[in-house]
Amino acid sequence: MDKQKLAAATVLIFDPVRGNMLMTRSVLHGIGFRRIEGMTSLREIRRRLRDVDISLLVVEATEAHEEVVELLRAQRLGELGVNPFVPVIATLWAGSTDLVASLMNVGCDDVLLRPFSQIQTTERVRAIITARKQFVVTSDYVGPDRGRTGGESMAPEAFDPPNALRDRVTMATFDPVMQAEILAQARRKVDQDRLAKLARRIAMAAEVTIQAKGRGDANAGFVVDLLESSAELVRAAKRLDIDEVQEIAMVLEGVAARTSAPGPERVENAHLTRQLALALYVAYAVEGGEAFKAELEKTLDKVRGRLDRAKERAKRRQTLALSLVS
Structure with a gap:
């Protein structure tokens, strides 16, 4: 050297x-x-x-x-x-x-x-x-x-x-001019990739929220992840400096925030969040759509299994509590 x-x-x-x-x-x-x-x-x-x-x-x-x-x-x-x-x-x-x-x-x-x-x-x-x-x-x-x-x-x-x-x-x-152009292109690639991956993460968290049927504590972690990822997505969208993307990201963040309240509206807002996130993902993920669907389904199968087991445990606890009272 x-x-x-x-x-x-x-x-x-x-x-x-x-x-x-x-x-x-x-x-x-x-x-x-x-x-x-x-x-x-x-x-x-x-x-x-x-x-x-x-x-x-x-x-x-x-x-x-x-x-x-x-x-x-x-x-x-x-x-x-x-x-x-x-x-x-x-x-x-x-x-x-x-x-x-x-x-x-x-x-x-x-x-x-x-x-x-x-x-x-x-x-x-x-x-x-x-x-x-x-x-x-x-x-x-x-x-x-x-x-x-x-x-x-x-x-x-x-x-x-x-x-x-x-x-x-x-x-x-x-050549500082050429290097600045290379840097700008690389930054744009990173911002687009992060936007797509954040959107994918939000879509998965929203889908899990939907599968949990709005129960308050069953999916609290996914709701937190959804909210945090939505805020990150807005920041990534701002760096892209594309008005339409920024607007969708800000709407998505607002809708995602409303999923924090338990009840039927949580599921409705999660559906809309998922749709907006998937729209951004499809727009910026050049490849991998089919792989994402397969990964999403695999994740949901695991989540459904966990929710079913949690439901069974809750039933057993309730049965045990009733037997002790009687």
Whole structure:
């Protein structure tokens, strides 16, 4: 890896401890980076992420773990900054399984344990440049593909994300206009994919609500998921900047909100929610309609079985209670 080429890439460092931030900066400088910005405030990082020219983000996630996880989640979902595909390396002082998993679950490219050497850092940077994992999009995740089961009919399609670090290092002439166009196309693809997957998730939650026949506690979890997914869908629709999509999404959110009240109206509103969600899904899911129908039916079979078993348990409890009273 040519150190001179790394000099053209911009790196952002976040570490709330200034001394540790300076140490990270020194390591990155030692392997060839020259445009390095170190920050101890997450507010500063959020502001700087709006710059499309960022090539690599290095964040220390031990002390402010929850805040860093939320920042990375928002960044990958396109809610923060202009480039949700920026390569991200998180650092930790201890390799707790839960801490590492939470970072990977919001789309980190890699996690580096402290203290780390120039050799270790060089290996991780080289991997991002030459062998970065493909990205996948689900209703609640955008980031490197962590591996999927080959038999899953609805497994998300992996794609090569824009790689600002690779492009800065390997391109003979960096064309910012062309890179901005590539980034815009990739962002639009992600937003459309998320919209379709959120709509699918809402349709399934609405169908489960319908199957539960409006019972108050039998499907409370699905109603909560429906409401949360609807709010996410509205945000995804706004990023697409298509008036018709935004209007449908906002109507869907309003109808979904009315499913929170138990009773016959819940089922009626769930039916309408399902119809609106399916309309959005069909519009933006290029393929997979038949697979989705099969998956939906499989899920509903499981839900019906659970509801039937719950009904039987309720009957047995009622019978037992009556026998004790008598």
